[in-house]
Amino acid sequence: xxxxxxxxxxxxxxxxxxxxxxxxxxxxxxxxxxxxxxxxxxxxxxxxxxxxxxxxxxxxxxxxxxxxxxxxxxxxxxxxxxxxxxxxxxxxxxxxxxxxxxxxxxxxxxxxxxxxxxxxxxxxxxxxxxxxxxxxxxxxxxxxxxxxxxxxxxxxxxxxxxxxxxxxxxxxxxxxxxxxxxxxxxxxxxxxxxxxxxxxxxxxxxxxxxxxxxxxxxxxxxxxxxxxxxxxxxxxxxxxxxxxxxxxxxxxxxxxxxxxxxxxxxxxxxxxxxxxxxxxxxxxxxxxxxxxxxxxxxxxxxxxxxxxxxxxxxxxxxxxxxxxxxxxxxxxxxxxxxxxxxxxxxxxxxxxxxxxxxxxxxxxxxxxxxxxxxxxxxxxxxxxxxxxxxxxxxxxxxxxxxxxxxxxxxxxxxxxxxxxxxxxxxxxxxxxxxxxxxxxxxx
Amino acid sequence: xxxxxxxxxxxxxxxxxxxxxxxxxxxxxxxxxxxxxxxxxxxxxxxxxxxxxxxxxxxxxxxxxxxxxxxxxxxxxxxxxxxxxxxxxxxxxxxxxxxxxxxxxxxxxxxxxxxxxxxxxxxxxxxxxxxxxxxxxxxxxxxxxxxxxxxxxxxxxxxxxxxxxxxxxxxxxxxxxxxxxxxxxxxxxxxxxxxxxxxxxxxxxxxxxxxxxxxxxxxxxxxxxxxxxxxxxxxxxxxxxxxxxxxxxxxxxxxxxxxxxxxxxxxxxxxxxxxxxxxxxxxxxxxxxxxxxxxxxxxxxxxxxxxxxxxxxxxxxxxxxxxxxxxxxxxxxxx
Numbered sequence: 180x181x182x183x184x185x186x187x188x189x190x191x192x193x194x195x196x197x198x199x200x201x202x203x204x205x206x207x208x209x210x211x212x213x214x215x216x217x218x219x220x221x222x223x224x225x226x227x228x229x230x231x232x233x234x235x236x237x238x239x240x241x242x243x244x245x246x247x248x249x250x251x252x253x254x255x256x257x258x259x260x261x262x263x264x265x266x267x268x269x270x271x272x273x274x275x276x277x278x279x280x281x282x283x284x285x286x287x288x289x290x291x292x293x294x295x296x297x298x299x300x301x302x303x304x305x306x307x308x309x310x311x312x313x314x315x316x317x318x319x320x321x322x323x324x325x326x327x328x329x330x331x332x333x334x335x336x337x338x339x340x341x342x343x344x345x346x347x348x349x350x351x352x353x354x355x356x357x358x359x360x361x362x363x364x365x366x367x368x369x370x371x372x373x374x375x376x377x378x379x380x381x382x383x384x385x386x387x388x389x390x391x392x393x394x395x396x397x398x399x400x401x402x403x404x405x406x407x408x409x410x411x412x413x414x415x416x417x418x419x420x421x422x423x424x425x426x427x428x429x430x431x432x433x434x435x436x437x438x439x440x441x442x443x444x445x446x447x448x449x450x451x452x453x454x455x456x457x458x459x460x461x462x463x464x465x466x467x468x469x470x471x472x473x474x475x476x477x478x479x480x481x482x483x484x485x486x487x488x489x490x491x492x493x494x495x496x497x498x499x500x501x502x503x504x505x506x507x508x509x510x511x512x513x514x515x516x517x518x519x520x521x522x523x524x525x526x527x528x529x530x531x532x533x534x535x536x537x538x539x540x541x542x543x544x545x546x547x548x549x550x551x552x553x554x555x556x557x558x559x560x561x562x563x564x565x566x567x568x569x570x571x572x573x574x575x576x577x578x579x580x581x582x583x584x585x586x587x588x589x590x591x592x593x594x595x596x597x598x599x600x601x602x603x604x605x606x607x608x609x610x611x612x613x614x615x616x617x618x619x620x621x622x
Numbered sequence: 623x624x625x626x627x628x629x630x631x632x633x634x635x636x637x638x639x640x641x642x643x644x645x646x647x648x649x650x651x652x653x654x655x656x657x658x659x660x661x662x663x664x665x666x667x668x669x670x671x672x673x674x675x676x677x678x679x680x681x682x683x684x685x686x687x688x689x690x691x692x693x694x695x696x697x698x699x700x701x702x703x704x705x706x707x708x709x710x711x712x713x714x715x716x717x718x719x720x721x722x723x724x725x726x727x728x729x730x731x732x733x734x735x736x737x738x739x740x741x742x743x744x745x746x747x748x749x750x751x752x753x754x755x756x757x758x759x760x761x762x763x764x765x766x767x768x769x770x771x772x773x774x775x776x777x778x779x780x781x782x783x784x785x786x787x788x789x790x791x792x793x794x795x796x797x798x799x800x801x802x803x804x805x806x807x808x809x810x811x812x813x814x815x816x817x818x819x820x821x822x823x824x825x826x827x828x829x830x831x832x833x834x835x836x837x838x839x840x841x842x843x844x845x846x847x848x849x850x851x852x853x854x855x856x857x858x859x860x861x862x863x864x865x866x867x868x869x870x871x872x873x874x875x876x877x878x879x880x881x882x883x884x885x886x887x888x889x890x891x892x893x894x895x896x897x898x899x900x901x902x903x904x905x906x907x908x909x910x911x912x913x914x915x916x917x918x919x920x921x922x923x924x925x926x927x928x929x930x931x932x933x934x935x936x937x938x939x940x941x942x943x944x945x946x947x948x949x950x951x952x953x954x955x956x957x
Contacts, residue, residue, distance in 0.1 A: 186950060191636050269630065348636065420950065433951040505629045511636045518630050532635075539629045545642045545699060546741035551898035560949040562898065582949055590634030597640045598741070604632050 181386055183411035184421040187558035189591045190413055191348045191512065193387055197471050197478035198351045202359055204482045205495055207282060211254050211486025213239065213275045214266045217525040218315040219322045220246030225275055231258045236285035236462055239275050242310070248323045248526075249313035253464035253484035256280040267489075267508040267515055267522040274523075277486070288461045294362050295458040298369050305374040305457055312456035313463045313526075318342055318417065318446035319509055321527040324453065327443050328375045334438050339371050339380040340426060343395075343447035344410065344417040346385060347510025350530045352467040353447050355480045357384070357391035360451050364395070365402040367450030370457050372404060375443055380405045381426050382447070385412045414512060415589035419444040421558050433585050448529075468492060468524055472533030474500035483524050489531050490520040504539030507532040512590045545598035553592035553602055559585045563592035563602045570609035575616055578609040584617075586610055642740070645893075646700030648842045652833030653707055653888065659816040659826040663769040664715035668822055671715055671722060676706030678726030686735035693739070701740045705729055708748035711823025711884060712928070713755065716767045716781070721759050725751040745935045746895045749928050756928070766819035782807075784819040785879040786924040789871055798868040803875065813878045824884040827877070834887035843891040846900045850907020851886035851914075852877060858915045870919065882914065885927035895935045902938075902945035909934045 216222035223240035233239060233252040240250040256279040263271040284290060300308070310325035330336050341364070345353040357364065368380050382399075384392050386409045395407045410416055410425055420431045422444060429440040437444050445453075448466065455461040464485055471478040476497025483492060489506065493499050499520070507514040508528055553563035561582060569577040583606060592602040660668040683702035687693055696702070709729050713722065729751025737743040756763045768782045783791070785806055792802035803809075808817045816826030824830075837843045855876055862870035876882065890896060890910055897906045910930045917926025 186948070189638070191638070424950075430951045432953055433949060435951065503628070505631075505635065507633075507635055509633075512634045514633055514635065516628070516630045516632075516635065518628060520628075534635065539635075541631065542637060542641065546739060548642055548645070548741045548893050549895075549898065550645065550893040554898045554947055557947070558950065560947045560952070562947065564898075585949065585951070588633075594634045594636060595638045595640075597638070597645055598642050599637065601632075603634070607632065 181411040182425050183413050184424040187556045188413040189556050194348045195351050197469055202355050202480045202482050207279050208487045208491050211277050212264050212523040213486045214272045215240045218248045223250045225261050227258050229260050234283050234285050236288050246326050248315050251462035251464050253486050254279045255283040267517045269518045289459040302374050305370050308457045314452045315526050316446050317448035319527050319529050330375050336375050336377050337441045340442055340444045341382040341447050342444050343382050343384045346414045346417040347512050349471045349532050350469045350510045352469045354388050363454045364450045367454035370453050378404050382407045383422050383426050385410050387412045418587050469530040470496040474535045475533050486523045488521045492531050502535045504536035505534040542599035547600055552595045556591040556595045567602045567605040570605040579613050583609045583613050642699050645842050646704050648840045652836045655829035655832045656823045659829045660822045667715040672710040674722045675710035678723045679706030679730050682730040705747045709751050712752040712821050714766050715822045725755045728754040745932055746892050749932050753928050769817050782819045790924040799871050824881040827883045830883040846903035847891050847907045848886045850904045851911045854908040854911025880925045881927050890931050897938050897941045899945050899947050902941040906934050
C-alpha cells in the first residue's frame with residue numbers, strides 16, 4: 180500500500196494533458212510587468228526609477244523586511260514606469276514596467292548548462308544567496324525560502340521534504356522538471372539540507388508520475404541522504420501538513436508550522452531555483468508554467484520570464500479557444516480565476532488553465548442535504564457545513580471555536596458537495612473575519 | 623475574442639459529478655429489486671400503491687413548494703419521488719387509495735415541507751407518513767394481504783398476519799418459540815426471498831441487501847449505520863435467545879422478518895436525518911437497534927423499527943454536536 184495521509188481528501192479527474200510535452204522556452208515578450216509583491220510578506224521596495232536601464236538579473240526591488248523577497252529584472256531593457264497595475268488577483272499592485280530590449284544578462288550569472296555538484300558553501304552562505312536571489316516557494320504559496328530555512332532558537336529540524344506531489348489536476352510543470360532537471364533538483368535539495376543543517380531529505384511524488392519516480396530513484400544513489408517516496412494519488416497531498424503526515428506520520432499541531440515537527444517543506448521547483456541561485460548565481464527570474472485545458476490546442480509546459488502576460492502564454496499554446504469561459508492562474512482546485520488576460524506571470528504562477536463556458540459555470544445550489552461528504556473529505560478534520568452555517572449567520576465566535584483558522588482552503592468540501600453549496604466561499608469569509616478579530620485582540 | 627466576459631469565481635473550479643439528483647435516483651434504482659419482488663408477490667396492487675404514493679408525494683411537493691415556500695421547483699431533485707417510493711414500501715399492498723394520499727400529504731406536508739423542504743426536515747418524511755397512518759388507521763395498516771405468486775387478478779386477496787405478529791401473539795399465549803416458527807406457513811428461506819406477510823417493500827431481505835450493496839458501491843450510504851442497526855439487533859436478540867430460547871426468538875428471525883432490512887439500509891441511512899460522522903452513526907444505529915428490540919419484545923406493537931428510527935432522528939442534532947471528527951493536529955486539551 181502506497182503511503183498517503185489518512186483523513187479526508189478527494190480524487191478529482193487528473194487531466195494531466197501536458198504531462199508528455201517537454202518544457203519549451205517561451206520567446207521574450209515586448210514588455211514585462213513586475214509586481215513588487217509576488218510573495219507572502221512585506222512588498223519589496225523598488226530600487227529603480229523611470230528611464231533606468233536594466234539587465235537580465237539586475238535587482239529592481241529590494242526585500243521590504245525579514246519576511247519578504249528581492250525582485251530582479253527578468254529581461255534587459257528600460258524601465259518605462261512604476262505604476263499600479265492589475266495583477267491576477269484583480270487588485271492593482273505597485274509594479275515595475277520594463278520595455279524589453281534584447282536579452283543582456285548580468286555578467287556574474289553563469290548561463291552554462293554543466294552540472295555543478297559542489298556543495299562546499301557554508302549554511303549561512305547558502306541562505307544568504309537564496310535570500311539575495313529572491314527565491315520563494317514556487318508551489319503557489321510563495322513563502323520566502325530563506326525564512327523557511329532559518330530555524331528559530333529552540334527548534335530542531337531533521338528532514339527537508341521536497342514537495343513533488345503536484346496533486347492539483349491539470350498541472351504538469353513539476354512533473355516535467357523532474358524528468359528534465361533531475362540532477363539540479365538533487366543538488367538543490369542538498370543545498371537546502373545544508374542550508375538548515377539536516378542530514379535527510381525525502382522527495383514525495385504521487386504515483387501518477389511513475390516515470391518521474393523511476394528517474395529520480397535511479398539517480399538518488401549519487402546523492403547522500405535523499406530518498407524518493409511514491410505516494411497514493413489523493414488531493415490535497417501537496418498541502419504541507421498532509422505531505423508530512425503521509426511521509427513521516429507526524430502531525431503538525433493545530434495552529435503550528437512544519438518546523439514544530441522537525442520538517443521544512445520545499446517545492447521541487449524551488450529546489451531548482453535554489454540550485455541555480457547558489458551554483459549559477461542566477462536570481463529567480465523565470466519559471467515553468469503549464470498552459471492547459473481541454474479546449475487548448477497545444478497544452479504546453481513553458482519556461483517563462485516573470486512578468487510575461489498570461490495572454491502571451493495562451494498565444495504560444497495555440498491561442499484562446501473560442502468558447503473560453505474562465506481562465507485560472509494556477510490549478511483548478513486552488514487557482515485564482517483572472518478577470519483579464521494581460522495580468523503577468525509571477526513567481527507563484529504554476530499554471531494557466533482554460534475552461535470552456537460550460538466548465539466555468541457553477542451548478543445550481545440546492546439545500547444542504549446533510550450528506551456529510553464535506554465532513555468526510557476535510558483533510559483537517561473540520562466540519563465545513565457547520566463552518567459555512569456559522570459564517571452565514573455571522574457567528575464568528577462559533578467559527579473560531581470550530582477551528583476555522585485550521586482550514587487550508589483546499590476546496591475539497593466545495594468540490595465534493597452534491598448540492599453545490601459554496602462552502603469554501605463562506606469559510607474564507609469566516610476565516611478572514613476571525614483572523615481580523617484575533618489580530619485586534621492582540622493589539 | 624472578447625475577453626471582457628470571463629467568469630471570475632473563487633476556487634475550487636471543479637466539482638464532483640454527484641449531485642442531489644444523482645444521489646436520490648441512485649437510491650430509487652437501489653429499490654428496484656425490492657419493488658420487483660413486491661410485484662411478484664402482491665401483483666398489480668403493488669404497482670397501484672407505488673404509483674399512487676409517488677404521484678401524491680410529487681403533487682404535494684409541487685403544491686407546497688409553489689404556494690407555501692414559494693421557491694424554485696424542487697420536483698427534479700427526485701427527493702419527492704424517493705419519499706413516495708419509500709412510503710409505498712412501508713404500507714400494506716391492499717391499502718385503500720385515500721389512506722395512501724393522506725400518508726403522502728403527511729409525509730411531504732408535515733414531514734418535510736413544513737420544515738422548509740429537502741434537507742431541513744429532522745425526521746424521515748416517509749416514516750412520519752407511515753407512523754401517522756399506523757396510528758390513525760390501525761386496522762387497514764395491519765391487515766396484510768397474503769402473498770400470492772404472480773397474481774394479477776386484482777381480486778380481494780385474503781389477509782394474514784406477519785411472522786412478527788404471529789410470533790408476538792404466540793409468545794403472549796405462552797407457546798414456545800420453536801413451535802410458533804414451525805407452525806408458520808413459510809420458513810426462513812422463503813422469508814429471505816420475500817414470501818411472508820408484510821409491507822409492500824419490506825418482505826425480501828435478499829432484494830433489499832442487493833440494493834444496499836449497490837448504494838455502498840455508489841458511495842451513497844456508508845456501512846456504519848446499517849451494520850450498527852443490524853449488529854445491535856442481532857446481539858441483543860441473540861443474548862435474549864441464549865437466556866431463554868423458548869420465549870425469545872433468535873437473531874435470525876428478527877433480522878429477516880419485519881421491516882428491519884428496509885429500515886436499516888434505506889430509512890436509517892437517509893442523509894438528511896442521520897448523523898454526520900462514523901462515530902455518530904454507530905451510536906445512532908445502535909440506538910435504533912436497541913429500541914427496535916425493546917418495542918418488538920416488550921412493546922405493544924409487533925414491529926418497532928419505524929418508531930426507533932424516528933426517535934433516534936430526534937437525537938441526531940445532539941449526536942452531531944457530541945461526535946465531532948478528530949481535528950488534524952489537535953492539541954491535548956482539544957481532544
